[in-house]
Amino acid sequence: MLEFWYSERCNRQLKLIIIIIAVCIVIYIASTVTKLGSIFVGISLAIGMLMHVLREFRLKLSPENPYAEGFRALTMAIPIVAVISLIG
Incomplete structure (x- = not known):
């Protein structure tokens, strides 16, 4: 998707x-x-915007770029950390 x-x-x-x-x-x-609390909504929106921006940067980087692997790791780790923090 x-x-x-x-x-x-x-x-x-x-x-x-x-x-x-x-x-x-x-x-x-x-x-x-x-x-819904205002803080919870704000944090959720910030996490969503951060994920979108990181994915856009990752798609624009060439695979040979030294930061490409770091952006890939961030886009895999941030959703997991976000879900854990929001549940907590």
């Missing part, structure tokens, strides 16, 4: 529509369970 998301077939308008619908659904579902 990420390959489609970052491919040329998925244009900006389609990405914006999908993101808006997904965020609205998640916020609605979460608000039915419990009231």
